[in-house]
Structure formats: structure tokens, C-alpha cells
Amino acid sequence: MWRSIWSVRGPPKLQHFLWSAVKGNFPVKDRLAYRHITHDASCQVCGVERETIFHALLECNAVISFIGDAVRTFATLMWAGWRCRNLAIFENEHPSFVMVVAGFLRMVLDYNSYAQKVFIAAAAGVTTALRSDGWKCPPMGCIKVNTDAHIPAGGMASLGVVFRDVTGVVFAAATRKAHTKVP
């Protein structure tokens, strides 16, 4: 364990932090309460859960969104790496990894902002409004796919697609940027 912590590249303070985390040497409220230094063991940030080391570092609402961002970025890097590998093997193409990563990160960000709008609209009952306006739920056993496109004069076109089930509930959405070709 000690050796693997010291193999993490970074400033010594980062390694000491990891070592303290592994040893449980943080003065979190849970430990202070255990030692009768305080009676209140609740988290000082969210005020909801007990402040254990696990909660403070990984579970608290205040940090969980940052962890989600980091995991998504890491997953996107791996995805881009896999894409580059497949391009090299099957297409004999060798694009810049940085460019592929940049494109993938952009795509993920676009997807998130689009999906957020769609799901927020669905949660606010916009789907129902659309339905009364002529949009009909698909028949049982079918999925309805609605698409949308924004094509600015020159530049990249934005494409969006939304999947709804038999109850009209949005269960998936996707976005894509595409080069526009003037005929």
C-alpha cells in the first residue's frame, strides 16, 4: 500500500494526503465524536449525513458532482483512446489524439446540455403540452423518435434526437454536431 501510494506522481503533499486517507487520520466529526471531543457528528458541509472520512471525500453532495465530472472526463478519454485505436486498425487513420479527445469532450458536453433541457422540459410537463398540441404517444411495444436540427448559416449543424416510450416519458436523448455542406 505504502509503495503504491508513493508511486502516484504528484507533489509529496498529495502522497501524504492519500496516506492519511488510507490510515484514517483525518479529524472528521465522526472521529471527533468517537473520541468525545464533540457530540455532533453531522457533516459540516451538507449537514445531513454523519461526517465519516468516506462521506467527506466521496459521498457528500458537495463533492459528488465534481467526482461525477472527473469520472465522465476519464471515461471520455478512454473512449477517445479506443476510437483512435479502431481508426488505426480498421481505417488506417492516425488522427491527433488531442483532437479526438477535444471532439469527444465537446460531444459529451453538448449531449449533457441538450439532455438536461429535454429532461427538465419533460419533468415540467412540456411533453403533455406537446401531446395536447398533436403529439401522440407511440402504440404499446413501440418507441417514438423525434428529431430536431439547428443549421446556422455556415458552421456546424446541431442535431438532436429524443426517444419516448408508450407513456410519452423521455428515456433517452442524443446530440451530434455535423459539418454542413452547401449544395
Ligand SMILES: [Zn+2]
Ligand atoms: Zn456532507
